[in-house]
Amino acid sequence: EVQLVQPGAEVKKPGESLKISCKGSGYAFTNFWVAWVRQMPGKGLEWMGIIYPADSDTRYSPSFQGQVTISADKSINTAYLQLSSLKASDTAVYYCARHVDPEALSSRFDYWGQGTLVTVSS
Amino acid sequence: QSVLTQPPSVSAAPGQKVTISCSGSSSNIGFTYVSWYQQVPGTAPKLLIYDDTKRPSGIPDRFSGSKSGTSATLVITGLQTGDEADYYCGAWDISLSAGQVFGGGTKLTVL
Numbered sequence: 001e002v003q004l005v006q007p008g009a010e011v012k013k014p015g016e017s018l019k020i021s022c023k024g025s026g027y028a029f030t031n032f033w034v035a036w037v038r039q040m041p042g043k044g045l046e047w048m049g050i051i052y053p054a055d056s057d058t059r060y061s062p063s064f065q066g067q068v069t070i071s072a073d074k075s076i077n078t079a080y081l082q083l084s085s086l087k088a089s090d091t092a093v094y095y096c097a098r099h100v101d102p103e104a105l106s107s108r109f110d111y112w113g114q115g116t117l118v119t120v121s122s
Numbered sequence: 123q124s125v126l127t128q129p130p131s132v133s134a135a136p137g138q139k140v141t142i143s144c145s146g147s148s149s150n151i152g153f154t155y156v157s158w159y160q161q162v163p164g165t166a167p168k169l170l171i172y173d174d175t176k177r178p179s180g181i182p183d184r185f186s187g188s189k190s191g192t193s194a195t196l197v198i199t200g201l202q203t204g205d206e207a208d209y210y211c212g213a214w215d216i217s218l219s220a221g222q223v224f225g226g227g228t229k230l231t232v233l
Contacts, residue, residue: 035222044124044210044225044227045159045167045210045224047221047224059221095167102214103214103220104214105154107212107214108172108173110169110178112166114165114166
């Protein structure tokens with residue numbers, strides 16, 4: 001069974017940093033891109049970027065370029081999303097998802113993590 | 123403002139049919155395949171339709187997708203109360219700011 005497991009929730013203060021993990025299992029982790037998707041409270045889905053764990057090739061949405069860092073450790077089947085200098089406006093649910101065929105005609109997300117609720121508050 | 127445009131809400135009675143539209147442009151829907159996702163409140167999105175019309179294993183045939191030009195449609199027949207959720211369309215955009223784009227989501231209410 002394909003699974004992407006994320007921590008359920010994180011609480012941070014403004015100015016702090018956070019690295020969210022996404023551990024894959026049940027499939028060849030290095031053979032599929034992993035995406036990060038943000039969902040702000042009451043809002044829709046926003047694609048942040050992707051990483052190919054085999055070689056850590058990374059792409060970012062222009063909206064998030066320079067604001068976040070995506071990385072992966074293929075030895076432990078885990079992808080990461082790093083958020084720095086957190087602001088209250090970073091409060092959101094962050095999902096990782098297996099991204100099939102990005103940059104191609106058949107781009108889709110076939111498996112999703114359960115999401116990490118990040119709350120930034122003083 | 124989302125790149126893909128969906129109606130904010132739709133509603134119908136149990137057993138009825140509902141359609142959800144998704145409008146884009148030649149750099150996304152008009153060029154690449156569309157996927158659809160169901161998000162029940164408080165849970166992660168789930169892939170419903172990919173490649174415009176295909177259903178992943180386990181998705182009932184009450185859910186179907188179609189596309190014409192730069193617009194796509196999700197149709198749900200035989201509505202059930204469990205279908206009440208938010209629905210999102212998505213596609214890869216090949217413009218200068220290339221990347222995955224989504225619609226703003228449509229809230230389905232089963233009356």
